[in-house]
Amino acid sequence: MTRTLLRLGFGGLAVGLLVLAFVLAQAGALSRLAEQGAAAAGSRVQALESVLATQRAVAAILSDDGLVKDALRSGSAEAQQEVSRKLDQLRSETASNVIYLLDTSGTAIAASNWDEPVSFVGSSYSFRRYFTDAMAKGTALEFALGTVSKRPGLYLSHAVSVDGAVAGVVVVKMEFDALEASWASGQDQTRVQDAGGIVLLSSTPAERFLPMPRLQDTLNTARAVPGVPGWVLTLSLSQAPARQAGVLAMAAALGVETLLGALIWWAGRARRRAESRAAAERRYTADLQRAVEDRTRDLTAEMAERRSAEARLARMQADLVQANKLATLGQVTAGLAHEVNQPLATIRLLAENALALQATAPAEVSGNLGKIVQMSERIGQITTHLRGFARKATGQITAVSVKDAIDASVILTASRSRGAGAQVVIEGADPTLRVKAEAVRLEQVLVNLIQNAQEALAGRPDPEIRISVTAEAGDVMISVADNGPGLRPDIAAQLFTPFATSKADGLGLGLVIAQEIIRDLGHALTADQPSPGQGATFRFRLSRA
Missing domain, CATH: 3.30.450.20 (PAS domain)
Incomplete structure (x- = not known):
């Protein structure tokens, strides 16, 4: 039983x-x-x-x-x-x-x-x-x-x-x-x-x-x-x-x-069966180890590919920013040609006058030479800003003077402003105020915003561009405003969308790239809500250095 x-x-x-x-x-x-x-x-x-x-x-x-x-x-x-x-x-x-x-x-x-x-x-x-x-x-x-x-x-x-x-x-x-x-x-x-x-x-x-x-x-x-x-x-x-x-x-x-029944039934074969199981376990362990190694290699290769893809994406983004800057540089250079040609013509006239008067009016010759020095410094200042703006960004964050960046951007866009009769007003740009940024990329953002304001002011009476700087506890607020017609609601809704533009010949990438630059610096570029009778205003913050 x-x-x-x-x-x-x-x-x-x-x-x-x-x-x-x-x-x-x-x-x-x-x-x-x-x-x-x-x-x-x-x-x-x-x-x-x-x-x-x-x-x-x-x-x-x-x-x-x-x-x-x-x-x-x-x-x-x-x-x-x-x-x-x-x-x-x-x-x-x-x-x-x-x-x-x-x-x-x-x-x-x-x-x-x-x-x-x-x-x-x-x-x-x-x-x-x-x-x-x-x-x-x-x-x-x-x-x-x-x-x-x-x-x-x-x-x-x-x-x-x-x-x-x-x-x-x-x-x-x-x-x-x-x-x-x-x-x-x-x-x-x-x-x-x-x-x-x-x-x-x-x-x-x-x-x-x-x-x-x-x-x-x-x-x-x-x-x-x-x-x-x-x-x-x-x-x-x-x-x-x-x-x-x-x-x-x-x-x-x-x-x-x-198998277990056979082991119990055939007690005499217990030793050989135990050795067989041990061998099977060793094979299983070896197979498992090989599988782990194969999977590890696959994961390592996948991670390397992902890092490579991320690096390629970063390079493509940097190249897009540089391409936008070079396109802007082409527009800026055309205007700066006038800024350089005018002082050069004046220098030549003063030099010829000095040659003619060097024997009879040495005092007037001295005054002409002083003006030539001033004109040369003006040309040097323009070419220095132009060369700095054309330089490719390195991504290195340093302490950047807000006033220097604004002055350089205004100089780079000055010819176009005068052509449109626009007055540029700068408020609160303390020479000692510095922010954490890269000068080249900060100037690129400012030039884009100033050029947009200049285009919006075409044909407007009493055009004005106002650049305001407000220092706060840990940040600096910079705004670029114009007294133009303002943003249409449909444009404002997709302002930072790639390829969305109201310009007949625009690509719709300038504001997108400017937003990415400010985002890389830890902040955001925004536009005030459209209001009837008011122009467009763009704002962004930067951390104080």
């Missing part, structure tokens, strides 16, 4: 161990599958977001293109055909499916497929939501079948403003066949559904425009697609590998139990 109970007890324990091995192995495999699915879903969302961002940029850039605006403004066939050629070239460079330009009636006046039998030119798309929404809101997107190609795609649209009014809409259509094909090459299933639960993109193209299927017996990971309201990417992995891992683990546990 006792032996029978022992057998039953060992049998129950054996079954329990098998079940436990199955459950633990399946749970571990499911956890690994979940991590794999999360990583794959995140990667695919990033790829989709990157493609969408590229096509949005195409539509946004074209909406501010001068050639596009001229075609809408003039309505000439020559201008429209020139835009079509440009759209065709841009489409091939950006992997768009088709790009076209609609007028205010929704009729296509230019298209990248202008020379194809299925050209959109002359077709009306006023019924499309991407046209009506863009006309009303500025931008829009719509996923739909093409009226000509009958192929599904995402339409991104952007309104084109001419002389302050909406004159047309740029539309970029993108298709996702290549992206879906790459999804289909994997073992998983990937679907993108809209807010209504309709499948728009899928690794199984037959599912398009059908309701999202019920996902059973799969491990599902869902991620929202940034920039497209309501879009959700769902990645599904089969749970069969997890069950197979559980079965294998149970089989392994059964083998272990059989």
Whole structure:
């Protein structure tokens, strides 16, 4: 009786161990599958977001293109055909499916497929939501079948403003066949559904425009697609590998139990079995050590790559700042040519006068030579500031005189100020006041702000630029204000957004770079809220040295 109970007890324990091995192995495999699915879903969302961002940029850039605006403004066939050629070239460079330009009636006046039998030119798309929404809101997107190609795609649209009014809409259509094909090459299933639960993109193209299927017996990971309201990417992995891992683990546990039974049954082989287990443990330890070393090498390489990428990003940012400064330097140099030529002409005149009078009027010659010295010092001061401004920033923070930086910036922009009749007023610039900064980069910020103020004052009566310095306990507040028309609310809303500009020939990078420079110094560049009848005012703080 006792032996029978022992057998039953060992049998129950054996079954329990098998079940436990199955459950633990399946749970571990499911956890690994979940991590794999999360990583794959995140990667695919990033790829989709990157493609969408590229096509949005195409539509946004074209909406501010001068050639596009001229075609809408003039309505000439020559201008429209020139835009079509440009759209065709841009489409091939950006992997768009088709790009076209609609007028205010929704009729296509230019298209990248202008020379194809299925050209959109002359077709009306006023019924499309991407046209009506863009006309009303500025931008829009719509996923739909093409009226000509009958192929599904995402339409991104952007309104084109001419002389302050909406004159047309740029539309970029993108298709996702290549992206879906790459999804289909994997073992998983990937679907993108809209807010209504309709499948728009899928690794199984037959599912398009059908309701999202019920996902059973799969491990599902869902991620929202940034920039497209309501879009959700769902990645599904089969749970069969997890069950197979559980079965294998149970089989392994059964083998272990059989081995233990054999060890108990075959007591005489205990020593050899113990040596076998020791050898297996040594192999396992060696394999584990190799796996740890391999993973360590992979992590080390990944960290090195990340540091390299960060270094490249820092160099690119520095090069962008330097490029902006050199562009500003080109504008400044044209004005400073007058500042240098005028003293040179005066020096030559005084020298010729001195040669003529050296025998008869030595006192007047002495006065002329003194003026020549003053003019030479003026030229030296201008060239010193110009050379210092052109120097590439080193990133070294030192104690910088606020007054010297302001004086240098005013000198660099002085010719343009006089050309516009603008008066520059400097308040509170104590010669002893110093801040923690880099002189070259601080001057770059000031020159950008002064030039913006000069452009805003063009054609204004009694133009004035006021530079104010206020010393506080640990900081110094510097403001640059003008009495121009002020910032429009739509410009103020995206003031520090790259490529957002109200200037016809502007790039929209000056204020962005100035903001990054001040941010690197631990503070922020801000603009006062627009107020009717008041000009623009920009402010930033710097730490006192």
